[in-house]
Structure formats: C-alpha cells, structure tokens
C-alpha cells in the first residue's frame with residue numbers, strides 16, 4: 001500500500017470520527033435522556049460538587065485504526081456524564097483502563113479527565129447509548145435513536161477485527177448493528193467469553209460488564225478480564241479462545 005495514501009485515509013477517518021463526535025455531542029433525539037443528564041449535571045453528587053459536569057452526550061474515544069472496538073452500555077451518570085469521556089472518572093473506568101494498560105492498549109492505567117494524557121493504541125471505545133440513562137436502563141426507542149452512531153462507527157473503524165461487548169445490552173446492540181450492516185447471523189445469546197463471527201473478518205466477544213456491581217462482587221475478576229483482552233488481540237475471527 002502507498003504509505004501516503006494510507007496516512008491520508010487514516011487522517012480522513014480521524015477527521016470523520018471527530019465530525020461524528022461533534023454530531024453526537026450536540027444530539028437531542030431523546031428528550032428524556034437529555035433532561036436526565038442535564039439534571040444530574042446541575043444537581044451533582046456531593047463528592048463532585050466542585051466539578052463542572054459535562055452533561056452532554058458522550059462520543060467514542062480511541063485509535064481510529066483500532067483492531068479492538070469495545071462497546072459499553074451507556075455513560076455513567078457521575079463518570080462519563082461528568083468528565084465527557086467514555087468510562088472516565090468512575091470505578092468501571094478504573095477497572096477497564098487498568099486492564100487496557102496491562103494489555104498494552106493504553107499508555108496509562110488511570111482515566112480521570114479528558115485532559116489526563118490518556119491515549120489508546122489499537123483500541124477504540126464507545127457505547128450503545130451515548131447519554132446516561134436513569135437506572136442504567138435506556139428505553140428501546142432511545143437505543144434505536146442512538147443506533148445510527150454505532151452504524152457510523154462500524155463504517156469508520158475499518159481495521160476492527162474484534163468487537164468486545166461489555167454486558168448483555170451491548171452484546172445485543174452489536175448483533176443488531178451487525179445485522180443492519182448486512183451480516184447474516186444466527187441467534188446468539190450473551191454469556192461471558194462467548195464469541196460469534198460477525199463476518200469473515202470481524203468477531204464479537206462477550207464479557208461481563210466492568211461495572212462495580214460485577215467487579216466488587218467477584219463476578220468479573222481481574223484475571224477473567226485480562227484473559228478476555230488477551231484473546232481479543234487474536235486475528236482469526238473463527239478461532240476459539242479459552243476464557
């Protein structure tokens with residue numbers, strides 16, 4: 001491949017992802033979610049009383065040439081909805097980024113603000129729904145409203161070979177996205193370590209979500225998640241890694 005052509009296509013994808021991010025951040029398709037995020041941002045949690053909450057939809061973050069695309073459920077009310085970056089500023093992010101750092105996808109183990117110097121290599125992170133939902137439970141109509149952003153990322157993340165879905169909601173959202181993108185798929189139920197080939201090149205891997213509810217109870221442990229990430233770097237979508 002002509003290296004100049006490669007770098008110009010990568011620059012244009014970066015720019016397209018930035019445009020998509022700007023579009024997401026100004027989205028108002030779901031009045032209930034917009035209202036909730038703004039209310040949380042105004043009222044704040046006592047521990048963050050002096051923080052300036054982001055309060056807007058949260059775009060994806062990471063390397064436009066990523067082989068690994070991680071999809072979560074939605075921003076945390078006092079995490080990404082506060083800091084403006086996915087999985088940044090809460091316990092879920094602490095667990096996720098420490099693991100990404102151990103696996104070589106992140107330059108640092110912590111993620112506390114958009115200005116903290118965190119960079120991802122070969123990894124991109126986004127969510128099925130881009131606004132923090134009450135009770136972590138988006139309505140089906142809200143998921144549908146937000147699905148075009150996943151579709152756009154599918155088109156732009158040309159180097160993806162593994163999509164890692166954190167939890168059942170993300171798993172189902174990725175399968176629905178893959179079907180909209182023309183993948184012919186059987187019914188596939190979520191379970192930790194489950195994987196499905198979405199097409200010849202891309203596979204979906206499921207993991208329990210990195211939420212406190214799972215990590216504090218031992219449902220998802222550090223060795224379990226490290227094993228998922230180790231397997232996620234394998235290239236062959238037909239391979240069957242052990243978890």
Ligand code: SF4
Pocket residue numbers: 024027028029030031033034057058129130131142145146147
């Ligand atoms: S959830 Fe998605 S579609 Fe709904 S307002 Fe937020 S960004 Fe827009």
